[in-house]
Amino acid sequence: MKTIYSxxxxxxxxxxxxxxxxxxxxxxxxxxxxxxxxxxxxxxxxVLWKNDGCTQQTLANQTxxxxxGITRLIDNLEKENLVERHPDTNDKRLKLIYLTPKGKSIxxxxxxxxxxxxxxxxxxxxxxxxxxxxxxxxxxxxxLETKK
Amino acid sequence: MKTIYSxxxxxxxxxxxxxxxxxxxxxxxxxxxxxxxxxxxxxxxxVLWKNDGCTQQTLANQTxxxxxGITRLIDNLEKENLVERHPDTNDKRLKLIYLTPKGKSIxxxxxxxxxxxxxxxxxxxxxxxxxxxxxxxxxxxxxLETKK
DNA sequence: ATAATAAGGTTGTTTAAACAACTACAAAGA
DNA sequence: TCTTTGTAGTTGTTTAAACAACCTTATTAT
Numbered sequence: 001m002k003t004i005y006s007x008x009x010x011x012x013x014x015x016x017x018x019x020x021x022x023x024x025x026x027x028x029x030x031x032x033x034x035x036x037x038x039x040x041x042x043x044x045x046x047v048l049w050k051n052d053g054c055t056q057q058t059l060a061n062q063t064x065x066x067x068x069g070i071t072r073l074i075d076n077l078e079k080e081n082l083v084e085r086h087p088d089t090n091d092k093r094l095k096l097i098y099l100t101p102k103g104k105s106i107x108x109x110x111x112x113x114x115x116x117x118x119x120x121x122x123x124x125x126x127x128x129x130x131x132x133x134x135x136x137x138x139x140x141x142x143x144l145e146t147k148k
Numbered sequence: 149m150k151t152i153y154s155x156x157x158x159x160x161x162x163x164x165x166x167x168x169x170x171x172x173x174x175x176x177x178x179x180x181x182x183x184x185x186x187x188x189x190x191x192x193x194x195v196l197w198k199n200d201g202c203t204q205q206t207l208a209n210q211t212x213x214x215x216x217g218i219t220r221l222i223d224n225l226e227k228e229n230l231v232e233r234h235p236d237t238n239d240k241r242l243k244l245i246y247l248t249p250k251g252k253s254i255x256x257x258x259x260x261x262x263x264x265x266x267x268x269x270x271x272x273x274x275x276x277x278x279x280x281x282x283x284x285x286x287x288x289x290x291x292l293e294t295k296k
Numbered sequence: 297a298t299a300a301t302a303a304g305g306t307t308g309t310t311t312a313a314a315c316a317a318c319t320a321c322a323a324a325g326a
Numbered sequence: 327t328c329t330t331t332g333t334a335g336t337t338g339t340t341t342a343a344a345c346a347a348c349c350t351t352a353t354t355a356t
Contacts, residue, residue, distance in 0.1 A: 009282050010266050010269075010270065010278065010282070011191075011262070011266060012282075012285075013281060013282055013285050014166070014167060014170040014266070014269060015167070015187070015191065015212075016164055016167035016168075016171070017212045017289060018162070018285045018288050018289045018292075019162060019163070019164035019167050020164075020212070020313070020314090021288075021289050021292040021293055022162040022288070022292060023164070023313085023314090024292070024313090024314075025292045027314085038340095038341065038342080039163070040341080040342065041341095043159075043163065055304075055305095056304070056305065057303080057304060057305085060304095064163075064165045064168065065342090065343085066343075066344070066345080067304075067305065067306085068305085068306070068307080068308090068343090068344085068345085069342065069343065069344085070305085071305060071306055071307085072306095072341080072342075073341095073342085076340095076341080091303095091304085091351075091352070092350080092351055092352090093303065093304045093305075093350065093351045093352070094303095094304065094305090094351095095304080095305070114159070118158050118159060118162070120291060120292065121158075121162060121288050121291055121292055122158065122288060122291070123291050124287070124291075125284055125287055125288070129280050129283075129284050130158065130284065132277050132280045132281065132284075133161060133280065133281050133284050133285070134157050134158070134160075134161055135277075136273055136277050136278065136280075136281050137160075137161050137166045137281070139272070139273055140166050140169075140170070140269050140270060140273070141165060141166045141169050143268060143269055143270070143271050143272075143273075144166075144169040144170060144172070144173045144268065144269055145169055168343070168344090171343080171344090172343090172344075175344085186310095186311065186312080188311080188312065189311095203334075203335095204334070204335065205333080205334060205335080213312090213313085214313075214314070214315080215334075215335060215336085216313090216314085216315085216335085216336070216337080216338090217312070217313065217314085218335085219335065219336055219337085220311080220312080220336095221311095221312085224310095224311080239321080239322070239333095239334085240320075240321055240322085240334095241320065241321045241322070241333065241334045241335070242321095242333095242334065242335090243334080243335070
């Protein structure tokens with residue numbers, strides 16, 4: 001069983017250490033700007049800012065969160081008055097999630113902080129290398145998910 | 149404010165989607181082999197297999213887990229009879245974590261499943277590109293952590 | 297038309313991440 | 327010596343990940 005790369009280094013990549021660091025940095029930058037959101041909550045809002053009024057299932061698909069996760073994220077976003085659940089009148093199974101005025105109003109501020117944090121993260125890294133990272137991560141994701 | 153790469157794609161990388169997929173795949177492969185461990189528990193055991201009897205603080209440093217996290221991981225590993233806490237006689241603050249015979253015995257089996265899962269993950273990906281991913285992730289991690 | 301199947305959401309449970317607050321002990325300084 | 331400071335570990339809380347079980351409503355098949 002020949003090993004052409006270091007398994008340990010690989011595991012370090014996939015273990016989520018850098019992902020956690022990004023999460024911490026983003027949360028810290030949110031707090032500095034008095035934004036009381038988590039990364040996951042922001043991700044949900046990010047979908048809604050482009051596609052207001054979509055279903056929870058759509059949110060689940062577009063954020064790679066499972067259905068129970070979306071239920072709880074929406075619960076918390078509702079408590080903060082950022083979104084509202086509107087039952088669909090045609091299909092009573094569906095709940096359409098709409099941004100409140102408050103939810104709409106924070107878009108620019110939040111995106112600024114997100115972009116700023118991403119810039120910090122990739123400081124001094126060539127875009128060609130980022131492109132390779134992006135493609136490789138997509139391929140790893142496909143390798144792991146499509147075989148099921 | 150010029151954007152030379154897609155912020156959205158970047159966020160997808162750093163959001164942890166691929167990391168979660170790897171976690172799921174590893175857990176699934178563990179279950180198929182009747183190994184009742186999580187990725188985090190395995191990571192702790194991985195340190196102990198090389199450095200049995202180290203302190204919880206060492207485990208925290210080497211696994212990028214915070215101290216409360218290690219406390220609970222060790223709690224669970226102790227319940228499964230995989231490790232034991234031994235208070236240090238010289239420095240009464242320290243607790244040295246030792247593998248039990250059971251904890252030692254599963255090393256080969258667990259590492260086989262981990263390696264197998266890593267191979268699935270990076271199937272058909274050139275090692276040069278993995279190297280770039282590794283280096284880039286290290287740099288992102290440094291960018292985010294060293295500025296604090 | 298009715299039964300079976302599928303889809304959308306919710307609830308419950310375990311494990312982990314992050315952070316604050318705390319206890320116990322050790323080391324350093326006055 | 328005694329006080330201060332630092333280190334190691336624990337407990338508590340909120341949020342999220344994963345997964346199973348469940349309820350309700352739609353759709354499909356017979």
